[in-house]
Amino acid sequence: MKWISTILFVALILLVAISWHDRKPAVHSISFTVPKGWPQPVYDFKSNPITEEGFQLGRKLFYDGRLSKDGNFACASCHQQFAAFATYDHELSHGNNNSFTRRNAPALFNLAWQPEFMWDGGINHLDAQPLAPITDTNEMAETIGNVISKLKADTGYRRMFKAAFGDETINTQRMTKAISQFVVMLVSNNSKYDRVKRGEDSFNLPQRLGYQIFQKKCIGCHTEPLFTDYSYRNIGLPEDDFLHDKGRMKITSKSSDSLKFKVPSLRNVALSFPYSHDGRFYTLLDVMEFYRHSNPAGASVDSSVKHGIPLSNFEIGQLTAFMKSLTDSAFINNPRFAPPGFETRMPAAQPDIHKSN
């Protein structure tokens, strides 16, 4: 009799072990919160549900130089958190083999609301975005196939892909979905402006006056709450005679799109200098000086700025004060967006996001 119960016992243990092994690893989903009063995001979360595991994988990829040919150029080398994920103090960013990028690296945040990417809108989906810098010879100069091989060879990555996607398969789609899970969570909505809007704070006098001027002269393009309407406009910047960048026309081949560039968000603008698609302006003052003196020629120039934007010195001062209220220090200091492992070096305890699950 005894041997029967022993066999049964062993069988039971085996069964438990097998079902334990086959069990899909649990993922911890993260819900994406739309700030009050903001439009619905355009990113398709259904086909890429955000999880803590996917987010952490995307974060590791974003900070990993192995995505570039020589190992030096992680996404984060051009998109730096303290500059709201723009390149701090560089007109054009540095890429592989001492090259320059052809354009100024934009700040990265609120990407879930952005319908198209790059200054010319050439990229139609956030997931497809990383493929451009990875393969561009002026940026990371790698091939997609090589990057995937490097990831496959790394046990740490295999574990993380399994945790995020259920098995160890590593392919372009999974890599780019993971990167999206990280960058789509870069939501910036805690500037002083946001707090004022929520009734938690109030503007000082210059900021309040600046906000009034801004609503009169700027929101036609830099529309609240995202501070861009994501359209492409020619504000009359003369074409650079070395770069010959035609902007949106490169994508549409329409001469009516010549020299049009995506309206950049002005959130965190005090941090993301230099400004404009080729970084030709060093300060906000330079941008304002351009707007007020500009008298551009050219058929595609936006009708609202055909004669520039009249601005007095006083108005420039107030506008600048207002634009500085768009800086979100909680965002640039958020340890979740810092290089992997950063939280464990932080003195303050972080809330355990696994708890709610």
Next chain:
Amino acid sequence: MVLSGATFAQHSISIKFENYAGTELLHVQQTYINGAGEQFTVRNFRYYISNIVLKNKLQSETHEGYFLIDQSDDASKEIILQTNLDSVSAIQFLLGVDSLRNVTGVQTGALDPAMDMYWTWNTGYVMAKLEGSSTGANTPRHIFSYHVGGYKEGEQTTRNIKLSFNTVDFVRPKKIIYISADILKWFDGKNKISIAATPLCHEPGKLAVMLADNYAAMFSMQKE
């Protein structure tokens, strides 16, 4: 899958693509002459096939899936499908990748951007690629390079291909459909294309559409 009329047990059918330059089987690095009288060699020839529909007089059957036919990879030239049709008298397919797959992020399998049939800076698939060299091409190493793509209105480069056997039905025991693709049609069709005049096509637009109008006529069903 749309079925009407009698159904038969599933069996496999093979579609074999054979690439030609005129009447000769295409060989890499062999010299050919196009309609403009230009001598050229081919280094690389690839195209996407999708949305295959098999037909006979009574029935029609749609097969999902994307296939990349690559001159340098013989295995890629054979597509095996499971069918319920006992005979096939016509075949339809899309040359290229439908718009939806161009706008919904990153895909897998034959559509993985790592296949090198994808534009990263202006999102979209290269539907077909023909690359080689010709002394008339005023480019480094005299290369010519046609990467034909574009899915937006006015720039569409996918083409619906319809081929049929005129007289006899394809009968069941043979189970192979041979389709030939003639690269000379790229130069000589609805539009006359000269390598010397236009050696490069690397973006959606007018030249890409002209090449697409030409390659729309490159396929034929082979008689055995």
